[in-house]
Amino acid sequence: MRYFNFKLIISTALFMAVLFPAFAVVIKWHNVEPGVWKGVVGTPEVYSLLGASGCEPLKEGFDRLPEVNMPEMASSIVCEVVNGKTYLRFPLEKKEQLYGFGLNFQTVHQRGKIFNLHVDHYGGKDTGRNHAPVPFYVSSKGYGVLINSSRYLTVYAGSGARKDSPNAPKAIDRNTDKSWKARPYSDAVSVLVPAEGAEIYVFAGPTPMDVVRRYNLLCGGGTLPPRWGLGFTQRTKTLFTAADVEAEADAFEKNGFPLDFIGLEPGWQSKAYPCTFEWDSSRYPDPEGFVKKMLDRKIRLNLWTNPYVSPESGIYDEIYPYSGSHTVWCGIVPDLATDKGREIWTDKLQKEHVGIGVSGYKIDEVDGYDHYLWPDVATFPSGLDAEQMRQTYGLLVQRSTADLYRARNLRTYGLVRASNAGASSMPYVLYNDYYSHKDFITALINSGFSGVLWTPEVRSSKSAEEWVRRFQSVVFSPMAMINAWSSGTKPWSFPEVADNIKEYAILRMCMMPYWYTEFARYHYDGIPPFRAMSLEPGFNYEDAMSTEIKSANLDDNPYLEAVTKEIKDQYMAGEYLLVAPMFVGETSRKVVLPKGDWYDFYTGEYVGNGQTITAEPGLSGIPVYVRDGAIIPMMEPRLHAPGKGEKVNLEIRHYGKANGAYRLYDDDGETFDYEKGEYSWRDIKVVRQKDGTLKGVISKPGKGKPDTVGKVTWKFMTKS
Ligand code: GAL
Numbered sequence: 001m002r003y004f005n006f007k008l009i010i011s012t013a014l015f016m017a018v019l020f021p022a023f024a025v026v027i028k029w030h031n032v033e034p035g036v037w038k039g040v041v042g043t044p045e046v047y048s049l050l051g052a053s054g055c056e057p058l059k060e061g062f063d064r065l066p067e068v069n070m071p072e073m074a075s076s077i078v079c080e081v082v083n084g085k086t087y088l089r090f091p092l093e094k095k096e097q098l099y100g101f102g103l104n105f106q107t108v109h110q111r112g113k114i115f116n117l118h119v120d121h122y123g124g125k126d127t128g129r130n131h132a133p134v135p136f137y138v139s140s141k142g143y144g145v146l147i148n149s150s151r152y153l154t155v156y157a158g159s160g161a162r163k164d165s166p167n168a169p170k171a172i173d174r175n176t177d178k179s180w181k182a183r184p185y186s187d188a189v190s191v192l193v194p195a196e197g198a199e200i201y202v203f204a205g206p207t208p209m210d211v212v213r214r215y216n217l218l219c220g221g222g223t224l225p226p227r228w229g230l231g232f233t234q235r236t237k238t239l240f241t242a243a244d245v246e247a248e249a250d251a252f253e254k255n256g257f258p259l260d261f262i263g264l265e266p267g268w269q270s271k272a273y274p275c276t277f278e279w280d281s282s283r284y285p286d287p288e289g290f291v292k293k294m295l296d297r298k299i300r301l302n303l304w305t306n307p308y309v310s311p312e313s314g315i316y317d318e319i320y321p322y323s324g325s326h327t328v329w330c331g332i333v334p335d336l337a338t339d340k341g342r343e344i345w346t347d348k349l350q351k352e353h354v355g356i357g358v359s360g361y362k363i364d365e366v367d368g369y370d371h372y373l374w375p376d377v378a379t380f381p382s383g384l385d386a387e388q389m390r391q392t393y394g395l396l397v398q399r400s401t402a403d404l405y406r407a408r409n410l411r412t413y414g415l416v417r418a419s420n421a422g423a424s425s426m427p428y429v430l431y432n433d434y435y436s437h438k439d440f441i442t443a444l445i446n447s448g449f450s451g452v453l454w455t456p457e458v459r460s461s462k463s464a465e466e467w468v469r470r471f472q473s474v475v476f477s478p479m480a481m482i483n484a485w486s487s488g489t490k491p492w493s494f495p496e497v498a499d500n501i502k503e504y505a506i507l508r509m510c511m512m513p514y515w516y517t518e519f520a521r522y523h524y525d526g527i528p529p530f531r532a533m534s535l536e537p538g539f540n541y542e543d544a545m546s547t548e549i550k551s552a553n554l555d556d557n558p559y560l561e562a563v564t565k566e567i568k569d570q571y572m573a574g575e576y577l578l579v580a581p582m583f584v585g586e587t588s589r590k591v592v593l594p595k596g597d598w599y600d601f602y603t604g605e606y607v608g609n610g611q612t613i614t615a616e617p618g619l620s621g622i623p624v625y626v627r628d629g630a631i632i633p634m635m636e637p638r639l640h641a642p643g644k645g646e647k648v649n650l651e652i653r654h655y656g657k658a659n660g661a662y663r664l665y666d667d668d669g670e671t672f673d674y675e676k677g678e679y680s681w682r683d684i685k686v687v688r689q690k691d692g693t694l695k696g697v698i699s700k701p702g703k704g705k706p707d708t709v710g711k712v713t714w715k716f717m718t719k720s
């Protein structure tokens with residue numbers, strides 16, 4: 001048996017106590033933007049998440065938020081730096097709920113969770129290992145916290161009780177007292193940062209939505225995709241040839257299905273896993289001619305790739321000195337934190353793809369799976385270690401490819417499998433292989449708390465019912481996509497539901513003016529286009545649930561409350577739409593309506609106010625509800641998004657009884673000229689007249705400002 005050396009332990013403890021009478025360090029606060037404070041603890045590392053993303057705050061957006069003081073909780077944050085590690089403790093009140101901590105798939109309420117925030121593929125459990133483990137959380141009390149560290153962080157989000165806490169739970173005798181709990185109450189969010197300091201940001205509200213807005217604005221404002229990015233996209237089977245792709249586009253056209261961009265999967269490259277980034281000359285003998293031909297028919301191309309360089313790639317030798325020590329599938333890993341490594345990699349993409357008109361990328365496999373990716377013992381020429389590289393590689397690939405398009409004054413919109421804090425303005429949507437429809441919806445909700453976008457992509461289905469249900473929800477998401485890389489499915493693959501699928505694909509296109517405006521709100525105001533019910537005005541968590549909960553026990557066990565009673569299967573899409581997806585096997589579902597009058601999106605009929613309703617839409621419908629006074633600008637059905645400067649006729653819909661007001665956003669839809677003021681917001685107003693009828697008006701764009709609005713018709717959806 002081994003004995004501890006008590007003498008040594010005691011003398012070390014005494015020595016430490018003398019050297020560091022208290023480990024607590026003072027936080028130096030700076031007000032960096034209105035309602036955002038940065039606190040410096042100890043000696044933070046130079047390389048951080050926000051630094052890696054390169055984001056610059058969208059300053060003008062802050063002016064549209066209320067003036068606020070620093071949240072009171074900030075004065076109770078306790079930080080200690082001990083033995084090269086930083087311990088952060090944030091106060092947590094009873095009844096406070098927490099949201100965020102990255103792209104979780106199973107719950108929206110995160111109080112009580114323990115996370116190891118670590119970029120990884122999603123393994124089926126919310127452990128913190130996921131595609132975007134963003135160390136940012138939002139409290140229901142209206143403040144938020146970001147830890148700007150590129151380390152693997154351990155978070156106890158209301159778990160763990162200190163002996164000296166003023167709210168320490170009382171010990172209970174389990175032998176005799178049935179109220180004993182294995183997880184006693186905790187009054188703090190504690191974070192372990194494995195570094196000698198950290199930068200923390202505190203965001204004020206007053207509402208949780210304002211907190212999210214400030215976070216997105218700090219990260220550059222939300223991305224504004226090109227219009228075509230919000231249309232429909234099909235990813236083709238992996239070994240398709242140029243001729244197969246053209247035939248696919250023909251079939252979409254012949255069947256009357258919209259299509260804005262086609263995604264080519266690994267087979268377009270001469271070698272994949274690892275990659276050459278060069279076209280396969282047998283399948284694509286004339287890449288330039290092919291890309292041009294597709295562009296001429298208004299179909300753009302998006303290329304799958306992973307960043308790992310094959311020994312057979314033309315850049316292998318040149319990039320070798322600027323790659324990490326370890327390989328991924330025997331390909332070398334470009335060190336995108338070195339100027340030279342980034343330059344060699346992006347020059348190749350520029351020459352082979354962007355320069356010939358390819359519109360975007362799907363950058364795969366940057367998240368992980370420990371058995372494939374570089375291990376934590378890998379080293380990189382930039383001096384970053386493997387952990388920092390793992391946490392930020394998704395940011396680096398997004399940033400460097402986005403820059404290629406920006407240099408050409410063209411917007412892109414693509415897919416990526418890893419991200420982190422600072423990504424709000426990145427033109428990328430996250431996806432994965434996990435394929436749980438329900439969890440995909442929860443991820444869509446959680447994406448709105450983390451400044452990332454997520455697509456509940458459709459791949460294949462076991463039945464027509466599943467196909468319809470998945471398709472209906474992807475239409476109400478940031479990227480309407482079928483990923484048929486393996487299945488080869490087409491929208492019409494299930495003939496019995498093909499008409500319904502087409503109806504929804506066309507609805508997606510008709511809603512383009514709404515989607516585009518909602519993304520503009522994401523950009524200019526930081527409002528996530530897809531988000532949780534708890535961010536909605538009129539949504540009171542406890543009220544909404546009061547019909548279902550008999551004995552709320554928030555005081556005793558917030559975690560139980562969080563996982564059993566939260567709303568994780570319905571969400572807000574843009575300013576006015578509440579979307580409640582149906583899942584396979586369901587014929588009806590419950591929908592919780594926030595306060596205020598709500599109407600059916602399809603019929604305009606009144607459905608309720610602040611209560612839980614039951615929806616029974618049949619197979620052909622996904623329940624969607626609209627707020628009183630909502631204005632939804634729609635365009636005529638089209639198979640492709642309107643191009644630069646193209647005029648479209650609008651049908652402006654109004655719902656409910658209240659007068660309505662909406663601001664319609666317009667710009668050229670393709671370039672960054674909007675950053676130079678080339679955009680317009682047009683006021684749409686619907687006002688009830690003396691005779692009781694409704695009348696709509698739309699303002700003119702400013703002189704010389706973009707104007708793509710053609711003829712306007714009005715549709716008052718709710719019969720008075
Ligand atoms: C996976 C990816 C899929 C598909 C496939 C192609 O890693 O998640 O969407 O692109 O690779 O091999």
